[in-house]
Amino acid sequence: MSTQGRDLALAGFVAAALLSGLVAGGPALAPAEAMATLLGGGTPEAATIVFSLRLPRVLLAAGVGAALALAGAALQSLLANPLADPFLLGVSGGGAAAATAAYAVLPASLLGVVPAAAMAGAAGATAAVWWMARGPFGTSSTRLILAGVAANAFTSAMILAILATAPSPRLPGALAITMGSFAGASSSAVAWLAPYLAVPMAVLAYHARDLGLLALGEESAAALGVEPAAVRRRVFLAAAALSGGAVAFAGVIGFVGLATPHLCRLLWGNDVRRLLPRVALAGAGLTVLGDLVARRLLSPVELPVGVVTALLGVPFFVALLRRAP
Amino acid sequence: MGFAAWPLRDQVGAVIPAGSSRRIVTLAPDVTELVFALGAGRHLVAVAPFSDFPPAAAALPRVAVSDPEAIVAARPDLVLASTAGNDPAVVTALRRVGVRVATVDVTSCARLAEACLLLGQLVAAAETGQRLAADITSHCDAARRRAADLPRRTALYVAWWDPLMVAGPGTVHHDLLALAGLDNRAPARGGRYPRVDPEVLLDPALQVLVAPADPDSRPLVDALLRRPAGLRLRRGTLPLIWLPADPASRPGPRLLLALDVLLAAREAAP
Numbered sequence: 261m262s263t264q265g266r267d268l269a270l271a272g273f274v275a276a277a278l279l280s281g282l283v284a285g286g287p288a289l290a291p292a293e294a295m296a297t298l299l300g301g302g303t304p305e306a307a308t309i310v311f312s313l314r315l316p317r318v319l320l321a322a323g324v325g326a327a328l329a330l331a332g333a334a335l336q337s338l339l340a341n342p343l344a345d346p347f348l349l350g351v352s353g354g355g356a357a358a359a360t361a362a363y364a365v366l367p368a369s370l371l372g373v374v375p376a377a378a379m380a381g382a383a384g385a386t387a388a389v390w391w392m393a394r395g396p397f398g399t400s401s402t403r404l405i406l407a408g409v410a411a412n413a414f415t416s417a418m419i420l421a422i423l424a425t426a427p428s429p430r431l432p433g434a435l436a437i438t439m440g441s442f443a444g445a446s447s448s449a450v451a452w453l454a455p456y457l458a459v460p461m462a463v464l465a466y467h468a469r470d471l472g473l474l475a476l477g478e479e480s481a482a483a484l485g486v487e488p489a490a491v492r493r494r495v496f497l498a499a500a501a502l503s504g505g506a507v508a509f510a511g512v513i514g515f516v517g518l519a520t521p522h523l524c525r526l527l528w529g530n531d532v533r534r535l536l537p538r539v540a541l542a543g544a545g546l547t548v549l550g551d552l553v554a555r556r557l558l559s560p561v562e563l564p565v566g567v568v569t570a571l572l573g574v575p576f577f578v579a580l581l582r583r584a585p
Numbered sequence: 586m587g588f589a590a591w592p593l594r595d596q597v598g599a600v601i602p603a604g605s606s607r608r609i610v611t612l613a614p615d616v617t618e619l620v621f622a623l624g625a626g627r628h629l630v631a632v633a634p635f636s637d638f639p640p641a642a643a644a645l646p647r648v649a650v651s652d653p654e655a656i657v658a659a660r661p662d663l664v665l666a667s668t669a670g671n672d673p674a675v676v677t678a679l680r681r682v683g684v685r686v687a688t689v690d691v692t693s694c695a696r697l698a699e700a701c702l703l704l705g706q707l708v709a710a711a712e713t714g715q716r717l718a719a720d721i722t723s724h725c726d727a728a729r730r731r732a733a734d735l736p737r738r739t740a741l742y743v744a745w746w747d748p749l750m751v752a753g754p755g756t757v758h759h760d761l762l763a764l765a766g767l768d769n770r771a772p773a774r775g776g777r778y779p780r781v782d783p784e785v786l787l788d789p790a791l792q793v794l795v796a797p798a799d800p801d802s803r804p805l806v807d808a809l810l811r812r813p814a815g816l817r818l819r820r821g822t823l824p825l826i827w828l829p830a831d832p833a834s835r836p837g838p839r840l841l842l843a844l845d846v847l848l849a850a851r852e853a854a855p
Binding site for chain 2: 285286287288289305308309312313314316367368369371372428429432433436441443444446555558559560561562
């Protein structure tokens with residue numbers, strides 16, 4: 261299939277995922293009625309379900325999926341490490357630890373600040389990783405990965421400690437943060453997330469060429485006008501911001517950030533500039549699809565979306581990997 | 586309802602050897618209430634945290650229910666656990682060191698009556714246990730008769746609001762709904778208290794919500810009312826019946842109080 265054909269297939273996949281999320285996304289409305297509502301018919305109640313409940317949820321899932329996939333792609337390129345993803349650097353873990361702690365201890369009237377706590381936790385973890393990774397000769401990729409692994413281990417232990425000691429009524433909610441969910445999606449969450457994600461996404465788009473050149477080696481990249489230290493810092497901060505935002509609004513959703521960039525590389529090659537927009541779209545589509553399956557597989561029981569993205573994505577990923585040269 | 590012969594079996598089928606019950610430790614607040622209801626409160630040497638009813642229970646020493654060492658340190662000759670919240674591994678650990686443990690598994694009003702019989706035997710208050718069991722049974726029969734005059738409605742019992750978790754079949758809350766003439770719309774899969782899609786709150790087929798009025802719930806419901814999923818609650822097309830928190834949440838003798846509140850609410854707005 262040509263590149264253009266793959267692009268068309270990707271656009272079709274994302275559009276189909278978004279439409280499926282709107283039409284078949286929940287238990288309260290039959291798909292035919294939801295479709296009629298989308299086309300301008302339907303009752304006011306159906307319109308509320310489709311446009312006020314499902315649309316924000318689908319948009320939030322798309323935004324979070326795009327953010328995670330972009331963060332993963334940026335980190336894999338920056339660190340020249342195929343295992344890099346938002347979790348490897350401890351940023352997601354920092355956000356999740358702060359969110360679970362807030363959920364476990366805050367009075368119910370203050371649970372609205374949990375996303376802010378997640379953002380603060382992710383920012384704190386980012387700062388800690390950057391500080392740990394700084395050596396006498398600056399910040400190298402290896403040091404960043406090691407610092408991230410240490411931060412991740414620490415925040416994982418913190419989360420387990422919080423879960424082990426959380427009051428039993430709060431345990432399901434705290435646990436839900438660690439497994440991901442879009443159940444709390446709202447138009448205001450989308451309104452907050454969209455401009456927030458736009459800034460780090462723009463940073464990554466701006467440095468896409470630099471990331472490609474850095475893959476040739478720092479000296480070669482510097483010879484071509486790239487400032488490796490500045491690019492590393494900005495890309496790392498942008499990826500951390502994307503990961504923190506994702507955790508704040510949806511909890512921990514694994515696999516998307518790790519696997520989506522690899523899937524896209526298999527289909528479109530390694531050129532970072534060409535890769536990033538496609539990674540964002542694929543991450544959005546996969547996450548919307550994962551959420552749809554999480555809601556519908558045992559409907560009305562809702563499965564954790566992070567579990568579903570991994571269960572669905574891993575076999576697909578392995579199949580593509582086996583076919584790759 | 587005759588007297589069972591030793592050794593007894595508890596409500597999860599484990600054998601309870603014969604022995605004295607003069608130093609009792611409870612691992613759940615509802616079991617503490619049962620022991621007091623049986624008139625054996627004076628034999629309690631330690632109780633689970635949050636055991637605050639009757640008021641005399643609040644003065645008793647607390648024990649860490651997930652720490653077998655702390656439980657053994659209270660030198661109990663009988664430990665009473667519940668499937669609603671206690672870790673079976675703790676029960677196993679206690680049995681391994683020779684502690685007598687009985688576990689109650691109250692998943693319906695009938696099972697609550699059985700628990701009264703069992704605990705009555707265990708704490709040497711068999712007659713009180715029988716009387717309590719008979720009271721519970723007759724109370725539930727009366728509730729069924731009252732509910733028979735009411736139109737049947739579909740309902741969900743909300744155990745937690747965010748994430749939305751409801752009582753499924755096989756729980757005491759499912760039975761509570763059934764006794765009040767309400768058909769539980771919770772899914773049969775996903776565990777006893779499955780997490781469900783918030784969109785179910787907008788399903789027109791759902792007619793009533795029931796929930797314990799614990800302090801944590803009110804702010805979460807207020808937040809829900811501001812969200813699209815709370816539309817029917819906000820408009821009043823989905824009535825929400827609040828039950829007294831502890832009686833509804835603890836499968837103990839005060840469950841009948843919650844049942845009465847639920848029935849009264851249904852009769853006021855059938």
